[in-house]
Amino acid sequence: MKERERISNLEELMAENLMRLDKLEVGQTVIHRSVTDLTKVVRKNSTDIEVLKTDVAYLKENMATKQMFASLLEAMVNGFDRTDKQFAKMHDEMVLLRQDVNILKAR
Missing domain, CATH: 1.20.5 (Single alpha-helices involved in coiled-coils or other helix-helix interfaces)
Incomplete structure (x- = not known):
């Protein structure tokens, strides 16, 4: 080459x-x-x-967790239960008052 x-x-x-x-x-x-x-x-x-x-x-x-919601629901239910008891007590007191009023009217 x-x-x-x-x-x-x-x-x-x-x-x-x-x-x-x-x-x-x-x-x-x-x-x-x-x-x-x-x-x-x-x-x-x-x-x-x-x-x-x-x-x-x-x-x-x-x-909020499920437990928090459960606690909230329980507190609300407890509150409603207390309110129901108060209304029941008020109802009983009103019945007694009506009886007293009727007794007074009868005199």
Whole structure:
């Protein structure tokens, strides 16, 4: 092989390698942009997750539980029972008062 052919082959190999390097560089740029975009998304998601954790903690502290509703219902029922007893007592007292009034009228 002559020197010119060798040089020509080397030039072709170098040109081919340079084109491959250019493609790799473009690929690296695309990958770098993708990683940067992914990092931004992860950071935003992390912030959103922290906000959600705070919201969940707040809801846990401030939400009424089944036990709280059961206690409220029991207190309301007890209140109604007391009121019913008071009305029954008032009714009995009114009956007695009517009897007294009738006795007084009869005199």
